[in-house]
Amino acid sequence: MSAVPAIAAFDLATWSTATLDRVESALSAWVAPDTADDDGHEAPAALREAMRYAVLDGGKRLRPLLVLAGRAAVAGAEPEGMARALDDAALRAACAVELIHAYSLVHDDMPCMDNDVLRRGKPTVHVRFGEAQALLAGDALQALAFELLTAEQATAPAGVQARLCRLLARAAGCEGMAGGQAIDLASIGRALSEEQLRDMHRLKTGALLQGSVMMGAACCDPESSCSTQALQSLSAYGAALGLAFQVVDDILDVTADSATLGKTAGKDAAQDKPTYVSVLGLARSQAYAQELLGQALEALAGAGLADTRALRALADMVVNRST
Amino acid sequence: MSAVPAIAAFDLATWSTATLDRVESALSAWVAPDTADDDGHEAPAALREAMRYAVLDGGKRLRPLLVLAGRAAVAGAEPEGMARALDDAALRAACAVELIHAYSLVHDDMPCMDNDVLRRGKPTVHVRFGEAQALLAGDALQALAFELLTAEQATAPAGVQARLCRLLARAAGCEGMAGGQAIDLASIGRALSEEQLRDMHRLKTGALLQGSVMMGAACCDPESSCSTQALQSLSAYGAALGLAFQVVDDILDVTADSATLGKTAGKDAAQDKPTYVSVLGLARSQAYAQELLGQALEALAGAGLADTRALRALADMVVNRST
Numbered sequence: 052m053s054a055v056p057a058i059a060a061f062d063l064a065t066w067s068t069a070t071l072d073r074v075e076s077a078l079s080a081w082v083a084p085d086t087a088d089d090d091g092h093e094a095p096a097a098l099r100e101a102m103r104y105a106v107l108d109g110g111k112r113l114r115p116l117l118v119l120a121g122r123a124a125v126a127g128a129e130p131e132g133m134a135r136a137l138d139d140a141a142l143r144a145a146c147a148v149e150l151i152h153a154y155s156l157v158h159d160d161m162p163c164m165d166n167d168v169l170r171r172g173k174p175t176v177h178v179r180f181g182e183a184q185a186l187l188a189g190d191a192l193q194a195l196a197f198e199l200l201t202a203e204q205a206t207a208p209a210g211v212q213a214r215l216c217r218l219l220a221r222a223a224g225c226e227g228m229a230g231g232q233a234i235d236l237a238s239i240g241r242a243l244s245e246e247q248l249r250d251m252h253r254l255k256t257g258a259l260l261q262g263s264v265m266m267g268a269a270c271c272d273p274e275s276s277c278s279t280q281a282l283q284s285l286s287a288y289g290a291a292l293g294l295a296f297q298v299v300d301d302i303l304d305v306t307a308d309s310a311t312l313g314k315t316a317g318k319d320a321a322q323d324k325p326t327y328v329s330v331l332g333l334a335r336s337q338a339y340a341q342e343l344l345g346q347a348l349e350a351l352a353g354a355g356l357a358d359t360r361a362l363r364a365l366a367d368m369v370v371n372r373s374t
Numbered sequence: 375m376s377a378v379p380a381i382a383a384f385d386l387a388t389w390s391t392a393t394l395d396r397v398e399s400a401l402s403a404w405v406a407p408d409t410a411d412d413d414g415h416e417a418p419a420a421l422r423e424a425m426r427y428a429v430l431d432g433g434k435r436l437r438p439l440l441v442l443a444g445r446a447a448v449a450g451a452e453p454e455g456m457a458r459a460l461d462d463a464a465l466r467a468a469c470a471v472e473l474i475h476a477y478s479l480v481h482d483d484m485p486c487m488d489n490d491v492l493r494r495g496k497p498t499v500h501v502r503f504g505e506a507q508a509l510l511a512g513d514a515l516q517a518l519a520f521e522l523l524t525a526e527q528a529t530a531p532a533g534v535q536a537r538l539c540r541l542l543a544r545a546a547g548c549e550g551m552a553g554g555q556a557i558d559l560a561s562i563g564r565a566l567s568e569e570q571l572r573d574m575h576r577l578k579t580g581a582l583l584q585g586s587v588m589m590g591a592a593c594c595d596p597e598s599s600c601s602t603q604a605l606q607s608l609s610a611y612g613a614a615l616g617l618a619f620q621v622v623d624d625i626l627d628v629t630a631d632s633a634t635l636g637k638t639a640g641k642d643a644a645q646d647k648p649t650y651v652s653v654l655g656l657a658r659s660q661a662y663a664q665e666l667l668g669q670a671l672e673a674l675a676g677a678g679l680a681d682t683r684a685l686r687a688l689a690d691m692v693v694n695r696s697t
Contacts, residue, residue, distance in 0.1 A: 224518050
C-alpha cells in the first residue's frame with residue numbers, strides 16, 4: 052500500500068457505504084415488488100418476487116461501484132442541470148449493470164449450467180422458485196436493465212442513453228459475457244494455454260467489469276466529452292482490473308472456504324475447469340494479480356481524468372480482497 | 375374482404391417478399407457466423423452457430439413486417455438523409471424484435487418450460503446444441519437486439535434509438551412477454567376467466583406484437599414527430615392485432631395438424647392449458663377473431679396516418695391465416 056499514497060488519502064469504506072445506499076435504494080425501487088399496471092390488471096407477482104430475490108440484499112456490488120467511480124473520473128464543471136442528469140444516468144447504469152450480473156448468476160446456477168444450489172449463502176433462484184421461473188426471471192432482468200437506461204424518467208441526453216445501451220449490450224452479449232460463458236462451457240476438461248484462459252476470462256467476467264467503468268465514463272457532458280486519451284486510459288484500467296478480478300477469484304477458490312465465500316469453494320477443481328491456479332500455479336497467480344494491479348493504477352496516471360481515487364481504491368480492493 | 379377495399383388494392387405478397395428480402399439479409403449479416411474481434415482472438419463459434427440456427431431460415435417474420443408497416447404508416451416528407459436514417463432504424467428495429475422473439479422461443483422450448491423438440495419442422499435449439507448452449511444463445515440474442523438498435527453504425531437520431539430501446543425492453547420484460555410467460559406458467563391446470571386469459575395473452579404475445587407496431591411508429595422525424603392521435607390509433611391497432619393473433623393461434627392448435635403448423639399441434643389441450651377455444655368454444659372464438667380484425671381496421675381509419683395498407687393487409691392475414 053505504501054507505494055500508492057493516493058489510496059491512503061481516500062476512505063473507500065465511507066465512499067462505498069454512501070454510494071451503495073443510493074444503489075440499493077434505487078434497485079429496490081426499480082425492481083419493484085408490485086405493479087398495478089396502467090390498466091389495473093394483475094401483475095405477474097411471482098416473477099417479480101424471483102427477480103427481487105435474485106437482485107436485492109446480496110453481493111459486493113463491485114460493478115455499480117465501478118460505474119460510479121468511472122463517472123467520478125470524468126465529472127467536470129458541468130452546468131448544474133446537466134450534472135444532475137448525468138449523475139442520474141450513472142445511477143441507472145450502475146443498477147442496469149448489476150441487473151445483468153444478477154441475471155447471469157441466476158442462469159449460470161441452473162442445473163443445465165453449473166447446477167449450483169448455494170449463492171451468497173442462500174438457496175439459488177431455481178432451488179427457491181423452480182427452474183422455469185428462474186429462467187424467466189433472468190430473461191426479465193436483462194430486459195429491465197435496458198429499460199432502466201432509457202426510461203421516460205431518464206433525464207440524460209438521448210446520446211448518453213443510447214451509448215450506455217450500446218456499451219451494456221456489447222459487454223453482455225456474444226462478444227462479451229455470454230460469449231465467455233460459451234467458451235467456458237467448451238473448455239471443461241480441456242487443457243487451455245494461458246492465452247486461451249485469458250481470452251475466456253476477458254469475455255466472461257472482464258467484459259462486464261470493463262464495461263462498467265466505460266459506462267460510468269459515458270456519463271459525461273456531450274458538449275465537453277471525454278478526451279480519447281482519457282477513455283483509452285479508463286479502458287486499459289478496466290481491462291487490467293477485469294483480468295485481476297478473475298485471477299483472484301481463481302486463487303480464492305482454492306484458498307478460501309465455502310462459508311467465507313458464501314458459495315461453494317473448490318468447485319472449479321471439482322468440475323475440472325481450467326483456472327489460473329491450475330495453469331500458472333498458486334504463487335505465480337498471486338504475483339500476476341499484483342502485476343495487474345500495477346497496470347491498472349498506471350493506466351490512470353496522467354490521463355487528464357478528474358477524480359480517480361475511487362477507481363484506484365477499488366482496484367486495490369479487488370486484488371487484495373479475501374472473499 | 376369486400377368490405378375492406380383498400381386491402382384489395384395492395385399486394386401483400388409482393389410487399390412482404392421485398393420487405394423480407396431486406397430483413398433476412400440484415401439478420402444474416404448482423405447475427406454473423408464468425409467474428410474475428412478487434413484483437414483477432416478466437417470467437418465463441420459454437421454460440422454463434424446456435425444463435426444463427428435459432429434465428430435464420432424460419433418463421434413468418436410477422437413482427438419485422440409489423441415494424442416496417444408501422445414505419446410506412448408514419449413516414450412523411452422527411453429530408454432525404456433523415457428518411458434514410460429512419461429507414462435504417464426501422465430495419466434495425468425489425469431485426470431486433472425478431473431476435474427477441476427468437477430468443478423467447480429458444481427458452482420456451484427448453485425442458486424446464488414447454489419441453490418441445492420440434493420447431494418450424496426442425497429440432498429445437500436445445501435438442502440440437504444442448505441445454506446450456508441454448509440458454510446462452512437465448513441470452514446473447516436478447517443482448518444483440520439492443521446492440522443492433524444502438525450500434526455505432528446506426529444513423530438515426532439518438533432520441534429515436536433510445537425510444538426504440540425503451541419500447542423493446544418494456545415489450546420483452548416483466549410487464550410484457552416474460553411477465554405473460556410467468557402468468558402462463560402459473561395457469562397450467564387452472565380454470566381462467568376470459569378476462570384472465572386476455573390479460574395473460576396481452577402480455578405473453580400481445581406486448582411484442584403491439585411493440586413492433588409502436589417501434590415502427592417511433593421511426594419518425596423528431597422535428598415533425600407523429601401526432602398523439604396517430605400513435606394512439608396505432609396502439610389500439612396493435613392491441614387488437616396482438617389479441618387476434620393469439621385467438622387464432624388457439625383455434626389453429628385444435629383445427630390444424632402438426633405438419634401444417636411445423637410444430638406440435640394439440641399441445642395446449644395435452645398440457646391442460648387454458649385457451650380461447652377451451653374458454654369460449656370454437657365458434658365463438660372464430661367470431662371473436664373476426665371482431666378483433668374489425669377493431670384493428672377501424673383503429674387505423676381517419677387517424678392522419680401516411681400509408682396504412684400494409685398494416686391493414688397484415689391484420690387480415692393474421693386473422694385469416696391457416697398456419
